[in-house]
Amino acid sequence: MTKNTALWLNAKRADFIVGPAPSTEPLAGEIVVRVRAIAVNPMDRLVRSVGDLITPWLEYPFIAGSDVAGEVAAVGAGVTRFAIGDRVVGYAAGADKGHRAAEGGFQTYVVLKDYMTSPLPDTLSFEAASVLPLALSTAASALFERDYLALDRLSATPAANGKTLLIWGGSTSVGSNAIQLAVAAGYDVITTASPRNFDYVTKLGARQVFDYNSKNVVADIIKALRGRNLAGALAVGQGSALKCIKILGACEGNRFVAMTNPPASFDHVPAGTSRLLRLIPTLARVMIGGLSATIEARRNGVKTRMVWGSALLNSDVGPMIFETFLPSALKDGRFVAAPEPLVVGSGLGAISEALDRQLAGVSARKLVVTL
Numbered sequence: 001m002t003k004n005t006a007l008w009l010n011a012k013r014a015d016f017i018v019g020p021a022p023s024t025e026p027l028a029g030e031i032v033v034r035v036r037a038i039a040v041n042p043m044d045r046l047v048r049s050v051g052d053l054i055t056p057w058l059e060y061p062f063i064a065g066s067d068v069a070g071e072v073a074a075v076g077a078g079v080t081r082f083a084i085g086d087r088v089v090g091y092a093a094g095a096d097k098g099h100r101a102a103e104g105g106f107q108t109y110v111v112l113k114d115y116m117t118s119p120l121p122d123t124l125s126f127e128a129a130s131v132l133p134l135a136l137s138t139a140a141s142a143l144f145e146r147d148y149l150a151l152d153r154l155s156a157t158p159a160a161n162g163k164t165l166l167i168w169g170g171s172t173s174v175g176s177n178a179i180q181l182a183v184a185a186g187y188d189v190i191t192t193a194s195p196r197n198f199d200y201v202t203k204l205g206a207r208q209v210f211d212y213n214s215k216n217v218v219a220d221i222i223k224a225l226r227g228r229n230l231a232g233a234l235a236v237g238q239g240s241a242l243k244c245i246k247i248l249g250a251c252e253g254n255r256f257v258a259m260t261n262p263p264a265s266f267d268h269v270p271a272g273t274s275r276l277l278r279l280i281p282t283l284a285r286v287m288i289g290g291l292s293a294t295i296e297a298r299r300n301g302v303k304t305r306m307v308w309g310s311a312l313l314n315s316d317v318g319p320m321i322f323e324t325f326l327p328s329a330l331k332d333g334r335f336v337a338a339p340e341p342l343v344v345g346s347g348l349g350a351i352s353e354a355l356d357r358q359l360a361g362v363s364a365r366k367l368v369v370t371l
């Protein structure tokens, strides 16, 4: 293996710095991948600014990053699905409890779990594939983990099961994956997006889409769900949980909301100076928002739970997605890598700027850096 380089966080809330990194040999069940494309996620910013609150187990120096695509450079003992040179996409687990810096995605050579990696069809570029891992993992965890929505499992030939899933935020990266997974498991999907993305979510498989900015959206969705057997809701996006709670409270079926967002956003809490000035009111909003969601959920007879996007790392859902479902589904077009990548730079040094652009907002696009 040649020289490795990483984008380091040397201490809590430090600046990202590009520097040399050790070359790590894969353990049993692991592969090393020469990374060619990295997609950035809100989480990659948040582990820097509020990692002490949301990922307190991180040890420094630390390497962030979950979404990578590239070529296999080394294969650990017991790995039979991959050979050196294979083109792959995989989930980099560096930010998860019990994992190590060698598994962080923001480096030239990353260690991936075999069962969290999929081969790529020749037709899919590294850039396009790199949008998948965390958003797909979050959607799959929310939909299939027993502690969340516990939906029927995926099938290559899904038969309609007569149930409807509400996915709030269908045009987000998580939502784009959730729509496709739910359809592949036999569910009918109702979703929300801005009108500019109605066609986008419909092409992904949603049967009906509503504008989440409309003041009648809750009433309109309740009307659309009348007479349907609801499988629950996946709430993605700020403010989505309360809306989903209200909708589910008025419908028949599984009154369970899997939520990807905390009650208030930590997006604008800075890592450095004046952090406390932003953090304290944000924590107050989280507490108040959490309390009002709890009250509203009780009043509506709805259960809620925050999703941990990599819950599938420790269950049979991870292999179901990356080993069984994704390789053939990508190959035969049953599942597409969505949203489309927007390449914003090249080299690890471009990641900080990509994260700033991500914070400024994207619409049905995922920001990608090539290596």
Ligand SMILES: NC(=O)c1ccc[n+]([C@@H]2O[C@H](COP(=O)([O-])OP(=O)(O)OC[C@H]3O[C@@H](n4cnc5c(N)ncnc54)[C@H](OP(=O)(O)O)[C@@H]3O)[C@@H](O)[C@H]2O)c1
Pocket: 041, 042, 043, 134, 135, 138, 168, 169, 170, 171, 172, 173, 174, 175, 193, 194, 195, 197, 212, 236, 237, 238, 239, 240, 259, 260, 261, 306, 307, 308, 309, 310, 362, 363, 364, 365
């Ligand atoms: N809990 C976890 O483990 C976990 C894991 C991954 C992500 N997340 C969180 O989930 C959220 C989505 O992440 P992502 O990477 O999928 O986001 P993303 O792709 O960057 O989201 C961009 C999209 O968000 C939509 N959007 C903006 N405000 C919205 C709102 N209030 N309600 C619904 N949709 C809204 C926009 O849709 P339009 O352009 O159509 O308006 C836009 O297309 C983020 O807040 C992220 O932090 C949580």
